[in-house]
Amino acid sequence: MAGIVATTVPPEVQEAEAQAAAPHAHAVSRDGQSADGFRFFTPQEAAIVVALVDTLIPKDDVGPGGVEVGVPIFIDRELAGAYGRGARMYLDGPFGQGTPQQGYQLPLPPADLYRIGIADLNAWCVETRGGKTFDELSPADRTTALKAIEAGQAEFAQVPARNFFSVLLQNTMEGYFADPMYGGNRNSAVWKMIGFPGAIGMYREVIEKYRNKRYDVEPKSIQDLS
Amino acid sequence: MAAKLKSTDIVIVGLGWTGGILAKELAETGLSIVVLERGGPRDTNPDFMYPTVHDELRYAQRHELMQNVSRETLTFRNNASETALPMRQLGSFLPGEGVGGAGVHWNGVPWRWLPWDHEPLTQTLARYGPGVIPPDMQMLDWGVSYDELEPYYDKFEYLCGVSGKAGNLRGQKIDGGNVFEGPRQRDYPNPPMLQTHAGALFEKAAKSLGYHPFPGPSANTSQPYVNPDGVAFGACHYCGYCERFGCEVNAKASAHFTVIPLAARKSNVEMRTNARVMKVNLDAAKTRAESVTYIDAAGREFEQPAGLVVLCAYALGNVHLMLLSGIGKPYDPTTGAGVVGRNYAYQIGSGAIVFFDEKTWINSFMGAGALAVNIDDFNTGSFDHVKEGFIGGGGISTSSSGGRPIGFRPVPPGTPAWGTEWKRAVVRHYNHTLAIGNQGSVMAYRQNYLDLDPTYRDRYGRSLLRMTFDFHANEQKQANFLADICVRIGQAMGAERVVRSGPPQHYSIVPYQSTHNTGGAAMGTDPRTSALNRYCQTWDVSNVFVTGACAFPQNAGKAPTGPVGALAYWTADAIKRYLNNPGSLVPT
Numbered sequence: 178m179a180g181i182v183a184t185t186v187p188p189e190v191q192e193a194e195a196q197a198a199a200p201h202a203h204a205v206s207r208d209g210q211s212a213d214g215f216r217f218f219t220p221q222e223a224a225i226v227v228a229l230v231d232t233l234i235p236k237d238d239v240g241p242g243g244v245e246v247g248v249p250i251f252i253d254r255e256l257a258g259a260y261g262r263g264a265r266m267y268l269d270g271p272f273g274q275g276t277p278q279q280g281y282q283l284p285l286p287p288a289d290l291y292r293i294g295i296a297d298l299n300a301w302c303v304e305t306r307g308g309k310t311f312d313e314l315s316p317a318d319r320t321t322a323l324k325a326i327e328a329g330q331a332e333f334a335q336v337p338a339r340n341f342f343s344v345l346l347q348n349t350m351e352g353y354f355a356d357p358m359y360g361g362n363r364n365s366a367v368w369k370m371i372g373f374p375g376a377i378g379m380y381r382e383v384i385e386k387y388r389n390k391r392y393d394v395e396p397k398s399i400q401d402l403s
Numbered sequence: 404m405a406a407k408l409k410s411t412d413i414v415i416v417g418l419g420w421t422g423g424i425l426a427k428e429l430a431e432t433g434l435s436i437v438v439l440e441r442g443g444p445r446d447t448n449p450d451f452m453y454p455t456v457h458d459e460l461r462y463a464q465r466h467e468l469m470q471n472v473s474r475e476t477l478t479f480r481n482n483a484s485e486t487a488l489p490m491r492q493l494g495s496f497l498p499g500e501g502v503g504g505a506g507v508h509w510n511g512v513p514w515r516w517l518p519w520d521h522e523p524l525t526q527t528l529a530r531y532g533p534g535v536i537p538p539d540m541q542m543l544d545w546g547v548s549y550d551e552l553e554p555y556y557d558k559f560e561y562l563c564g565v566s567g568k569a570g571n572l573r574g575q576k577i578d579g580g581n582v583f584e585g586p587r588q589r590d591y592p593n594p595p596m597l598q599t600h601a602g603a604l605f606e607k608a609a610k611s612l613g614y615h616p617f618p619g620p621s622a623n624t625s626q627p628y629v630n631p632d633g634v635a636f637g638a639c640h641y642c643g644y645c646e647r648f649g650c651e652v653n654a655k656a657s658a659h660f661t662v663i664p665l666a667a668r669k670s671n672v673e674m675r676t677n678a679r680v681m682k683v684n685l686d687a688a689k690t691r692a693e694s695v696t697y698i699d700a701a702g703r704e705f706e707q708p709a710g711l712v713v714l715c716a717y718a719l720g721n722v723h724l725m726l727l728s729g730i731g732k733p734y735d736p737t738t739g740a741g742v743v744g745r746n747y748a749y750q751i752g753s754g755a756i757v758f759f760d761e762k763t764w765i766n767s768f769m770g771a772g773a774l775a776v777n778i779d780d781f782n783t784g785s786f787d788h789v790k791e792g793f794i795g796g797g798g799i800s801t802s803s804s805g806g807r808p809i810g811f812r813p814v815p816p817g818t819p820a821w822g823t824e825w826k827r828a829v830v831r832h833y834n835h836t837l838a839i840g841n842q843g844s845v846m847a848y849r850q851n852y853l854d855l856d857p858t859y860r861d862r863y864g865r866s867l868l869r870m871t872f873d874f875h876a877n878e879q880k881q882a883n884f885l886a887d888i889c890v891r892i893g894q895a896m897g898a899e900r901v902v903r904s905g906p907p908q909h910y911s912i913v914p915y916q917s918t919h920n921t922g923g924a925a926m927g928t929d930p931r932t933s934a935l936n937r938y939c940q941t942w943d944v945s946n947v948f949v950t951g952a953c954a955f956p957q958n959a960g961k962a963p964t965g966p967v968g969a970l971a972y973w974t975a976d977a978i979k980r981y982l983n984n985p986g987s988l989v990p991t
Contacts, residue, residue: 264473265472265492271858277911279480280488280913281491281913354812355459367808370830378640380642380769380770381597381641388598388766389764
């Protein structure tokens with residue numbers, strides 16, 4: 178499915194785009210040898226995911242952006258592992274659409290949903306956004322495109338657009354707020370931003386003392402405490 | 404072909420709270436006991452060690468300690484006109500898997516249900532007559548009263564080292580405790596937990612409205628504790644990693660470090676993990692269980708003959724095994740005949756989100772699973788619910804169970820779900836917001852039931868359990884009434900903004916609500932409407948007993964683990980009597 182992406186935009190252009198979107202983060206590794214290289218995403222897919230995460234959680238005056246704290250790497254690692262394979266999902270048929278109350282009913286584990294969903298997203302963008310893939314759009318146009326998808330106004334060729342979007346948004350938030358050892362929330366920057374102390378395990382002595390008071394401590398990750 | 408093993412006196416299926424209690428109690432008889440657990444072995448050290456266990460992604464999001472639905476799941480539909488589809492990933496509820504079961508990852512909320520909850524039919528008829536019960540509501544008494552269960556509640560509370568404050572000691576009402584609770588013979592074994600700012604705000608606001616707030620009972624021990632079996636508990640650290648996690652200091656009561664090792668130590672008890680029971684094998688007349696069939700980690704099939712079978716495999720697992728094994732007659736909603744699968748229920752939630760100014764610090768990350776301030780003024784049996792247009796009620800509380808940010812980052816309605824505006828709202832509200840929740844009772848209805856799915860199968864080739872369930876008008880009214888109370892309390896807290904959360908229109912399998920599935924193998928006094936007699940013995944197969952919340956004929960406005968534990972002890976006593984004189988304990 179990634180081949181569809183490659184036929185619309187040369188890979189080197191996409192890689193350059195990805196690096197431009199994340200100038201202070203990791204380079205997109207083609208050989209997968211560097212510690213920060215993508216293991217699951219192709220360079221073309223990685224460029225799209227970087228652009229998606231940068232749109233969902235931009236770097237701004239409020240706090241760190243999703244890309245700079247490593248959320249694309251987080252998503253990549255998740256999809257390369259047991260979660261991506263749907264190791265804890267029931268994926269036997271037959272498959273029916275069902276009601277919203279019946280939940281996710283696609284025959285796709287998350288890794289396949291991303292692979293097909295990214296190709297669908299690009300095809301939809303090319304068709305409806307003047308021949309451009311998602312990562313080629315301006316930040317404002319990316320936002321407009323994602324709002325349309327979120328609102329159910331986009332028709333993807335293969336997977337339901339909102340299914341893809343909701344899993345992407347969920348994983349983006351997981352990477353942003355999870356322990357840094359998973360690749361996102363680098364240096365606990367997101368925990369610092371909201372005032373969450375992280376994996377710290379002992380409030381017995383302070384829980385009453387800090388009633389209605391700010392508890393201002395340096396957040397600790399699991400590795401900090403190990 | 405299953406390899407046939409040497410016969411044992413008793414086989415116990417499942418090793419959570421009820422399997423652990425039954426194994427420990429029945430071990431005293433000296434009979435040979437085999438316990439079969441579908442999941443793996445687990446212990447506090449090394450499985451729940453700090454800081455590894457403080458990992459929200461691994462445990463809360465990826466469900467490491469819970470049932471793996473790739474192997475066994477269920478199908479779901481809201482009503483019989485729909486086609487049920489598989490629950491393809493966990494969501495609404497989180498059954499356990501492995502030693503300790505769901506009791507490893509619970510919050511540790513060990514309620515006694517209110518006296519009304521054990522005999523709603525008798526109390527409703529006595530107070531209002533038959534006219535107020537809606538025609539489709541299948542209300543049943545348990546066949547055992549609160550007063551009969553009181554010593555067993557007490558036993559479970561002392562096993563767990565529950566922290567709390569009595570509100571009704573032998574009939575004497577005590578301010579600051581739950582004045583609506585049934586009479587208890589003695590106080591909790593430990594004093595209440597420390598209070599958070601959220602709890603203090605709730606207590607003050609509830610009092611100002613004339614309600615009766617009290618610290619919730621907590622199986623997160625407020626101080627070091629040694630239980631009557633000699634098991635030591637640590638004091639709770641208030642780390643905020645209870646629900647969905649194991650506890651690194653054994654401050655959250657769990658079978659895996661209490662009853663289970665005590666039973667395992669006995670020479671007459673053998674525990675086999677990674678042993679997944681496929682079915683109970685009955686004799687030709689279907690009146691006697693002869694053995695169980697299970698599959699081990701390598702996929703090998705074994706037949707374990709036994710003189711007595713005790714199902715302790717969670718509410719849903721027990722009903723599934725009964726249906727697969729032909730124990731009792733399956734329920735048919737069109738004719739109303741049959742009992743297995745009947746009276747399945749859940750709970751209904753509603754409440755309020757309370758947003759404060761930036762000078763109010765909630766620090767929701769400091770907390771414990773069961774750390775809460777509650778009111779029972781509007782719970783089942785506490786007030787004239789019929790006057791308000793419904794049957795039932797709910798417990799209202801503010802819980803300080805931890806503010807882990809993947810799951811907890813409240814923003815006011817109208818805020819976008821992403822982008823700079825979203826991020827600004829998260830930062831603004833994260834530490835300045837609390838929730839008030841109603842845990843609402845759900846009665847049983849003719850249309851809500853469990854049976855076997857005609858299409859979908861699990862990894863072992865068995866038909867999946869099929870759940871047909873939706874909320875009814877009675878529950879919607881109740882949850883709306885209680886949501887209004889939650890809003891009133893929030894407003895009395897002096898908040899900047901209070902946002903009402905009404906009940907959902909339909910039950911959905913998607914968002915997490917609670918692991919409080921009840922019914923499907925109801926206990927009772929009439930074999931035409933209940934699957935179990937008052938001792939949790941199946942009416943039709945006298946050497947099969949069934950434990951857990953599947954025995955509750957309807958759900959209550961309180962978490963179910965307290966009565967699950969009490970009923971396990973009650974059942975253990977009944978089984979000891981059965982062993983002296985086998986046969987039905989309630990002749991029909």
